[in-house]
Amino acid sequence: MTIAETAQAQSTRPVVAVVGRPNVGKSTLVNRILGRREAVVQDTPGVTRDRVSYDANWAGREFVLVDTGGWIAKAEGMSAHIAEQAEMAIQLADAVLFVVDAKVGLTDEDEAVVKVLRRSGKPVVLAANKVDDERVEAEASSLWQLGLGEPYPVSALHGRGSGDLLDALVKVLPKTSAVEPDEVGGPHRVAIVGKPNVGKSSLLNRLASAQRSVVSDVSGTTVDPVDELVTIAGEPFRLIDTAGIRKRVKEASGSEYYAWLRTQAAIERSEVCVVVIDASEPISDQDLKILSSVEEAGRAMVVAFNKWDLTDEERHRYLGREIEQDLQTWKWAPTVNISALTGRNVDKIAKAVNKSLAGWETRVSTGKLNAFLGRIVAANPHPVRGGKQPRILFGTQAQNRPPTFILFTSGLMDAGYVRFVERKLREEFGFEGSPVHIQVRARAKRKDR
Known part of the structure; x- marks a missing residue:
């Protein structure tokens, strides 16, 4: 199969939305199906807030699994946004995996979700979760009354019954997705990063022209990275909205710790x-730490100063000084x-991103x-150190993305001279928007005979 055929096959994989009210174990079940810890899991309702996609397969069938935030009928505030995300996920799916807590039994919220599922007309597989032993199976059978077909008793935590559930799921999946596939051709991957509550999700929503990520004044609303294909100034980009990075990993615990790890992965x-x-x-300091993380990872970079509408002339002056002192x-x-x-200047991000990619x-x-190198060494030779003056003998660019250079020298060089x-x-070749990595390889000293 050619690369193009592979990309096309991946873009037409059927999509499965995992829905249910909060804390019924949707993310735990997603991890069980994937066979690895991907979705954020915590014994707190509402940890998953956005719809997040993962590649999955069972019995040779590949499909896309979409984890969603808990759906609550008549939700208000942030819960209303989460419910909207879940409804959108159902609309954009080929099939739905509806998760119910068998121990708790039916609730008003469950029945409200059923109404949404019936309206959607999508095939539904019912998972009666938290059936850890045979004693709970009788309670799971009561879910027949939902009218969604056979309830499959499973324990997402222990894996009990997950094989039968997946067999039923792949049976209702179409061979190819009826959902319009993403544009094939490898749009550039752009991660939106920053400390919590600086407006990352608001920026993604503005760029996507849709309520794609949950936005709230509460710090740390986004936990899972969220991918979105958007068009900015006529160009497609793959945007990744990420959880706010904490100052130190040791300060994060539970779901925040795993979110931090996946932000680094993003x-x-x-x-x-x-x-x-x-x-x-x-x-x-947290902003500076994030800038350092991007540079160390060798990624191209654009700095977006958000909330410009909340600044005045005095703040502009102070910010200019801060940039001069801290961002040199x-x-x-x-x-x-x-x-x-x-929406001020948001369209200019595409130009800045392309400029950085070109440098990268x-x-x-x-x-x-x-x-x-010959010209700068002749004009500005390395200072003499210990009676010796190391020289650059030869240089080569080992790679781009990011530009990485190896300098072969006659001796060790001062860090200041390397800078x-x-x-x-940079003055000669540009590299705007990209870190430049330089490695120095000093010639080995000859041993006296």
């Missing part, structure tokens, strides 16, 4: 990161002053590189 699998900083507040290390990254709330993918020929070479490289 940075790793992205090509460019849009680091969102709250322009209305002073730049924090990352002055190579393009900056955009935006307001996700009003730049490659310099060995001939040009060594001619350049000087990096600065001159």
Whole structure:
């Protein structure tokens, strides 16, 4: 199968939405089906808030599993947003896996979900969860009255009955998805990162022109990374909205810890990161830590100063000083002053992202590189250290994405001189929006005979 055929096959896999009221074990069941810990699980209702997709397979059948936030009838506030996400997931699915807590039995919320499922007309497989032993199976059989067909007793925690459930699920799945597939062709992967409550989800929603991620004034609303294919200024991008990164991993526990790990994974699998900083507040150590994380991962970067609508002239002056003092290390990254709330300058993000990607993918020929190195070494030789003056003998670009250079030298070089070479490289070849990595390989000392 060719690459194009493989991509097309993946884009037409059937989609299964996992729905149910809060805390019935949807995410635990998702992890059981996947055979690994992917969905965030915690013994607190409402940990999953957005709809999140995972690749799954059973008995040779591949499908996409969509975990959703708990659906609550007549929900208000954030719960209403979560319910909307679940309803949208049902609409965009080929089949629905409806999870009910067999120990608790039927509730008004369950019956409300059933009404939504019936309206959708989608095939439904009913999972009676938390059936850890035979004593609970009798309670599971009472779920026949929902009118959704046979309830399959399972224990997501222990795996009991999951095989029968999956057999029933793949039977109702179409061979290919009836849902319109994502555009094939590899749009650039853009991770939206930043500390909690700086407006990352609001930015994704603005770019997607839809209520794609749950937005709230509560810090840390997004827990799972959420992927969205969006078009900005006529170009497709794959956006990844991530959980807010905490200052130190040890401060996070439970679901926040796993969310932090997956946020780091989102940075790793992205090509460019849009680091969102709250322009209305002073730049924090946490912001600087995130910028460092992106640079260390070798990803292209754009800095978006959000909430510009909440700033005034005085704040602009202070922010300018903060950028001058604190962000000098990352002055190579393009900056955009935006307001996700009003849409101000959001369309400029595409131009900044493309500029950073161009810098990230730049490659310099060995001939040009060594001619350049010869000029700067002649004009600014390395200082003499211990009676010796190390020289750059030869240089090569080992890779791009990010640009990585290896300098072969006659001796160890000061870190300050290496930074000087990096600065001159940027002046000569650009690399705007991309970190530049330089490795120094000093010639081994000859042993006296």
